[in-house]
Amino acid sequence: MVLYFSATGNTKLIAEKLAELLEDEAVNLLTRIKGKDFSSLHSDRPFLICSPVYVSELPSFIADFLKRVSLTGCRDVYGILTNGGFSGIAGAQMRRIIKQKSMKFKGYAEFKLPSNHITNKSHAEIDDAEITKRIEASLNKAENVANGIKGGGCFKNRHIFLLEYLVTVPVAPMLCYFNQGTEGFRVKESCISCGKCKKLCPMNVIAMEDGKPVWNIKRCAHCMSCIQNCPVEAIEYKDVTEGRARYTASKHVNKNDAK
Ligand SMILES: Cc1cc2nc3c(=O)[nH]c(=O)nc-3n(C[C@H](O)[C@H](O)[C@H](O)COP(=O)(O)O)c2cc1C
Ligand code: SF4
Ligand code: SF4
Known part of the structure; x- marks a missing residue:
């Protein structure tokens, strides 16, 4: 399995x-x-x-x-x-x-x-x-x-x-603590209220308020599911993601018929 x-x-x-x-x-x-x-x-x-x-x-x-x-x-x-x-x-x-x-x-x-x-x-x-x-x-x-x-x-x-253990075990959680807050996520007007981001979030961090996502838990795993899978690219993070291409494997597999 x-x-x-x-x-x-x-x-x-x-x-x-x-x-x-x-x-x-x-x-x-x-x-x-x-x-x-x-x-x-x-x-x-x-x-x-x-x-x-x-x-x-x-x-x-x-x-x-x-x-x-x-x-x-x-x-x-x-x-x-x-x-x-x-x-x-x-x-x-x-x-x-x-x-x-x-x-x-x-x-x-x-x-x-x-x-x-x-x-x-x-x-x-x-x-x-x-x-x-x-x-x-x-x-x-x-x-x-x-x-x-x-x-x-x-x-x-x-x-x-x-x-490697001795370095990674304390350092990785520290990096996550400082870099994986949710306060940097925001949603743009273009959001079509489909709820996909909420549905896909493995940590149940996202709630829908007035049809728009809100990140109502302070930290998450930053898995990238919400931001990368939004069908209209309505989610941004701080000043980092604006203009950056969104990635999902399926876009490329279908495009290149690689499977
Ligand atoms: C929060 C986060 C941390 C990551 N850290 C690493 C890493 O330490 N080393 C690495 O090679 N890739 C890292 N990646 C890249 C992912 O492991 C890689 O893109 C993975 O294939 C994504 O799988 P998915 O498409 O099934 O979600 C990281 C991605 C995220 C979102
Ligand atoms: S996935 Fe995108 S369009 Fe759908 S509710 Fe979330 S932010 Fe809005
Ligand atoms: S990045 Fe992942 S864990 Fe964080 S809110 Fe988005 S879907 Fe949830």
Whole structure:
């Protein structure tokens, strides 16, 4: 069973591709995460847990969900991480959580895709050609990864040094604390009151008031789902996002027929 969360479609793309290659089921965890539904998920085949990487770690809401959900049946778990180039300690974090569930972690595979982190000032936009290149390379890599999983082997992962933990574990939450406030989000007149941003928010941060979104919890994971998926690009963040191209993988997959 392929379990995934995806804010802007990168992880969904890989999860669905792997499910197709493995002839297995892909399950979007959004509703369960939103509803804090930790009831059991059963699979007689290995679980694949597919997640984006945030600030060198697993998104906090995914780590929390994984700790609490009941996974029954097969005890083997593979991690699937999508990133913009660097997974940091996310794989090791997943390993620890899975071991605590008395399951067998069989390693993780990484997929480099376009970064969706549009609210980050240092976020570098990449052109369409590079986006297509990363998507195609990742879809090709999925075939090797699926073959490895079919063979039942473990993935070899790089050694994560203790120093990396010692730096990331205190620093990442600090960066999130200072950079992931919600007070910088605003909605423009062009909002058509469709409610998609509220529906997609994994942390239930968004409420609708007079048909417009309000961010009524002070911090969130900055997953980028609301700002990137708004159909009329009505959401902005501070002075950072105005004029920047919005990204979802599906725009590029459909355009380039990469699937
Ligand atoms: C808050 C945030 C932090 C991120 N941090 C990292 C990071 O540390 N390393 C990295 O390579 N990519 C990072 N990214 C990029 C995402 O991991 C990448 O674009 C991912 O594929 C998005 O997946 P999705 O489209 O399924 O949501 C970050 C993105 C966000 C929104
Ligand atoms: S997704 Fe965009 S258009 Fe729809 S309610 Fe949210 S801000 Fe408005
Ligand atoms: S408010 Fe937007 S960026 Fe923050 S968690 Fe919700 S959808 Fe993601």
